[in-house]
Amino acid sequence: MENAPLIIPALHEREQPGLYIHIPYCRTKCQYCSFISYPRNAGNPDYLQALIQRIHDLAGDSGLQTWRFATIFIGGGTPTIYDGNALALLLRACFANFKFTERPEITIESNPNTISFAKLRQCRAAGINRLSIGVQTFANRLLGLLGRSHSDRDALKAFSAARRAGFNNINLDFMYGLPGQTLTNWQQTIKTGVALEPEHLSLYELSIEKGTPFARAYSQGLLNLPNEEQIMAMTDFAYPFLAKHGYIRYEISSFAKEGFFCRHNLNYWRNGSYLGLGAGAVSCFSGLRLTNTNDPALYTKMAMAGRDSYTDSENLTNEASFRESVIMGLRMLDGVSLARLRARYGINPQDYYGARLQLFIDQGMINMDNKSLKLTARALPVANQILAELV
Template sequence: MKKCNYCDFISYPFDADLAASYVYALAKEVKLQAAKMTNGQRQVRTVYLGGGTPSLLSGEHLVLILENCRKHFRISSDAEITVECNPGTVTREKIALMRRAGVNRISLGVQAYQPKLLAFLGRTHSFNEVTETVKACRYEGIDNINCDLIYGIPMQQRHDWQETIERVLDLSPVHISAYGLKVEPGTPLYKDIASGSVVPCDEEAELEMYRYAINILAGNGYKHYEISNFAFPGKEARHNLIYWFNKEYLGLGPAAHSMLNCQRFSNVKCVASYIKKLEQNEPVVAATTQLSLEDEIAETIFLGLRLLDGLDTLDFARRFGCSVADIFRTQLEKLADQGLIKIAENRIKLTEKGLPLANEVFVEFI
């Protein structure tokens, strides 16, 4: 496996021996973190195995990770348990093992239909492998399937994007994530664009692709519930909703981020360092930020505005003891006058005009 050309996430080439050591180190971190938490915090409603390609781990290792989580946390009987998978990295046998371990949701990194675009992105799978993986999941009883897609890829034409969505609709996943390609500094794609060897997608064409996705997915029964996410009713990603409602979460593993007890903290990035520190009973947290009340307020607003239902102003007032308008009246009036937000029925929402300009809205609250 190789890292995708656009990816700036922390990831490393797969090594079976290192993976085994990592899984056992992770088990130790699970135990240590659980011991620090309250009874309420140890009650878990969602589990997400993601980042890199966790499906490269053996089925036995994936089962072991979940068993350790259950040993030290109380995972709800109806918890949403997701594993990110790259098509072609999972067999029916591995899916069966995951299913027996409680996995009930699979998120597939599909990205595009066309081989030329997959190759450009550095993806190693084919769309046929996507189809086979979806069939295998359903055969083993996992129907809650998400497909990640990317638009705004250099060389991607409007008809390419339309074809990608149509092919994915043929598979009828219950959830689809459609992300505009972000060109992150330090990635091979960033360097290629900076050098002029690759021409980025035209902004207007990218906007048309986004609007096409909104319209075609709505016409096929998908609820557009977050800026980049669409789902059949009742199949929204419960794990991601925790982030968008700005609730507490615990991240485990190298480079994992957490938000607990009004603090954000992140682990060391290097796998070898992570393993060594746990072997030596040293802390793996590399950075901690204490969140002020102002930080919490700002984050609750702009994360809530990512949802199409918008920010619930009554919930906000109960949480913080004041109204959004008390703090940001000028900003709200400005954004409403610009047609980027609408305020009605105890909700503040992005408008159709505001959706593609969301970052310009969010910055007003920071």
């Protein structure tokens, strides 16, 4: 693989870029998962070494030296498959080689059966200040069906260990629309989750992804999925319940207590700049999008040889980048700022989309005033269809 050497542009000091680090390993592969993740009992030390090498090499880049990262997000996969010492080494390499804003948000994703109090203490001491736990459901029967390698008790224990280890910014991920999931067990899951009082909750509807065991079962008529009405009943329960307990819905799937919106994700939805390290990670800056190889072994080999390993490089035109800003910005309940769109692209959405946008405004699906463009409450359940029309 011969990539042109990466030239990273200088960023304006106003920008708050994010750093994403991908860990492509999980204990087992879930039945619905299409993420870049391979089953492994423990983290691969060579891959970790390669990430650290890459961080050292990029430190010499003069453009990157102007970047002040506001966030780090270690995602996966299951980053906590590595032990605490390994994760601390990774963080140390970031702090020693990159520049950061004051008090960066540093998140790590985890699965309940890969975290212990001792490991979480090490993570906290290493500077990680936000923990995301993939709980998905508290119904053990459904966890088994999803191929998750943990139980409801593991999730409860993990949460309690995280609090004791000093995490005061915790996200819990939950899924609805699961095969055989009833409204009652969804309600129990949400009530149990909220009773823990996490700062942030993410609710995702199961989607059947090509190439997964669930997609095969689905094509054979073997997945007993809830119908649209049942799914609507699940969200109709969850959203007001979360609001009643002080969670602000600030993005289609994201709910947080005041002051705990995920800054890393907000940067994505605002179409900000970010650098992605690791297999399958994506970087985006100055209208350029680069995607690294999905193959951890190849990524490791290239990184150890001091080379980039992106397999896809896309130059976005001003209009394509504008459309992305609109589509991602509409995911946020505050919508997308018209002043920012004009300043960044010199384009007005009404001029650009014309009748297509006007129709959504007339139908009461999109609200546009002189400040912003946003989806209305009516539009949120069908947000994906609307966004697809604006691509």
